[in-house]
Amino acid sequence: MGMSVSGGGGVKAEPNVTPMIDVMLVLLIIFMITIPQINAGFTAVPPEGQNLKPHPEEDGDQVLGIDDQGRYYLNKRPVRNEDLETLVREIYGVEGRDDYIMYVKAHKDLQYLKVVDALGVLSKSGVRVAALITEQSPGTESLVESDRILGSGGEK
């Protein structure tokens, strides 16, 4: 009994930090993975709107970005303006695609001319529907009933 008192090993006064370290490491790993994907070279602030249709992100979505200088990014990779048509046609020119929708994320202060130029290129390359990515204005909800159903259901 005297030994167990002097050992003191059974009663620990310091808190157990192992769970906290586990949590921190997981957070660290998650941020390491997501941050490069979020700002991979391309930044554009899309305009805000109210009556928007939810489009949950899916694999295989094609996104054309147009930044505030009017430069094009295809799926976040910068492309030269003159190459865009060829590259988009490689994606949409194939037979038997089940959708011909392309997402366009353009900066809000761009001249509309730049956007309509891009849309013209897309239409020549086989894109049928351009989904113009827009942010929901804070505190608003779409007036269109089907959008609200889609939004709460979460899936298309």
Place this chain on the structure above:
Amino acid sequence: MGMSTGGGGSSLNNEINVTPMIDVLLVLLIIFMMIIPMSRKAIDTQLPDPNPQPAQPNVNPDQIVLEILPDDKYAINKEPIEKTALFERLKSIYDPRPEKIIFVKGDTMVKYANVIWAMDQARGAGVKVIGVAPK
């Protein structure tokens, strides 16, 4: 000593400590809860036909063309309209109309955000299909 051996079952437990795992899972749950509502939203637009047919003689006379002009001015079928009155006007047009199609033609000088605003108003007024007019 006999007592410490017998009582040892209370200080030595051979169950797995699941507390760290639960912590990790809760954090993962919270992170996914934050990411999933950030789903993307967009306005769908129909692009112009790349190979337009030679101008059809029977072009639909009652199609609606919304023009966005510089200095925040708007026009429906060439008829100028105030920004504040646009939504009500569109609603009065599209409520009785069976075909909910609009063509949006933006002046080259206007900002993209203004065009999006106009498309947004049109969707709110009941338009289902938005066509982008070619340049």
